[in-house]
Amino acid sequence: MYLQGKLTIQAQIELAPNIFEMTLTGELVQEMKKPGQFLNVKIPSSDMLLRRPISLHEIDSALNQCKIIYRIEGVGTKILSELQPNDSIDVLGPLGNGFAIESVIPNEKILIVGGGIGTPPMYQLAKALKMKGANITTVLGFASQKVMFHLDKFAELGTLFVTTDDGSFGTAGHAGIVIDQLIANQAFDAVYACGAPGMLRMINERFKTHSRAYLSMEARMACGIGACYACVCHVDGDESETKAVKVCDQGPIFETGKVIIL
Ligand SMILES: Cc1cc2nc3c(=O)[nH]c(=O)nc-3n(C[C@H](O)[C@H](O)[C@H](O)COP(=O)(O)OP(=O)(O)OC[C@H]3O[C@@H](n4cnc5c(N)ncnc54)[C@H](O)[C@@H]3O)c2cc1C
Ligand code: FES
Numbered sequence: 001m002y003l004q005g006k007l008t009i010q011a012q013i014e015l016a017p018n019i020f021e022m023t024l025t026g027e028l029v030q031e032m033k034k035p036g037q038f039l040n041v042k043i044p045s046s047d048m049l050l051r052r053p054i055s056l057h058e059i060d061s062a063l064n065q066c067k068i069i070y071r072i073e074g075v076g077t078k079i080l081s082e083l084q085p086n087d088s089i090d091v092l093g094p095l096g097n098g099f100a101i102e103s104v105i106p107n108e109k110i111l112i113v114g115g116g117i118g119t120p121p122m123y124q125l126a127k128a129l130k131m132k133g134a135n136i137t138t139v140l141g142f143a144s145q146k147v148m149f150h151l152d153k154f155a156e157l158g159t160l161f162v163t164t165d166d167g168s169f170g171t172a173g174h175a176g177i178v179i180d181q182l183i184a185n186q187a188f189d190a191v192y193a194c195g196a197p198g199m200l201r202m203i204n205e206r207f208k209t210h211s212r213a214y215l216s217m218e219a220r221m222a223c224g225i226g227a228c229y230a231c232v233c234h235v236d237g238d239e240s241e242t243k244a245v246k247v248c249d250q251g252p253i254f255e256t257g258k259v260i261i262l
Contacts, residue, residue: 002095002225003028006088010065012081015149018072019117020081021057025065028091032059032066034098035125036194036216036253039068040224042090043076044083051092052076053221053248055121055194069120069149095224096252099125099192099214106133108189111182113175113203115141115195121216122194123150126157137161137182141175141199144168176202190214191256200261213256219247226250234260 007024015021040051058067072078083089099121104110110129114122119140126136136158142148145168154160161178162170171178175195182188183206193203194216207213222230226249233251235243236259245251245259 001031002093003031004090004092007066007091008088009083009085011085012083014081015069016147018081019069019147019149020072021067021069021149022080022083023065023067024089025063026088027064028093029059029064029066030061032056032061032094034094035059035101035128036099036121036192037094037096038121038224038252039091039093040095040221041068041080042092043079044087044089045075045079048076048079050222051224052080053095053224055216056094056124057120058124058127069117071117092224095248097250099216099253100212101125101128101132103212104129104132104134104190108134109186110134110136111179111188111191112136112138113141113179113191113193113195113199114138115175115193115199116143116147118193118195118199118216118218119150122192123153125192126154130157137188139163139175139178139182141165141195142169174202175199176206179203179206192216197261204256204261208257210256214253215256215259215261217247217252217254217259217261219252221248224248233262236260 005028007026011023038055054068141163191213219231222228231247232244
């Protein structure tokens, strides 16, 4: 169930240039149960009518606290970055279907892939899978060492590989290089990915017929709750090109092979 409500900012820190982590508290946290869900955040400015979708990075029900991580892309995220502790934000959430983790059983081998600002939701996912006793391998791809964050948090939950496009840290190149090496030697029971379209296409190709491989998609959104059709993407294999799914409420998580990634 999603609700509209206020969350209070407890802390806001700049993790890397233009990348901010906001710690939020409020009753709405009790509704946040599934990794991969997101909040549609109202930007506190009278001329910004559309909310901005931001994934839940971490949920702590006991502390009534959640965290989001966002990169400044335009006016909305710039305004968010200027908010201070004790300010409150109006959010709609939690929205979206979240990652399917119900079928994961102890000792299953799980591959988690995150790219750049697609990395945040993968942390709550990794935490939830660790709680289920899964064996986690994470591959994170960043543009450069300068924009990396929270590697230590991911490393605590399993085996971590990092790639950077410019070779400034970890393996030089894109995440697919490491993934190809990994899948040459082992099979994964489930695969979860979130990142830029290029990364998602790569995962979609590698795991198209895998029965438990999931992609978190991004789309420009308006309502965030399935009412306006602003966020549709097309269904793979639909020759009539008339079938579409809404990323906000039927997604943002889809099985590989199901949607066209532009
Ligand atoms: C389900 C979902 C979860 C998301 N989670 C996160 C997150 O955890 N952290 C984060 O930093 N961002 C996330 N985003 C992207 C975030 O919503 C956009 O960056 C944000 O809305 C930009 O708002 P703005 O006003 O700053 O920029 P705008 O002025 O609206 O746009 C500036 C630039 O950003 C691009 N942009 C805007 N919205 C999107 C989008 N939805 N997808 C791709 N590019 C976009 C525009 O094309 C434009 O070039 C998520 C998007 C979706 C759909
Ligand atoms: S954003 Fe309105 S239907 Fe998805």
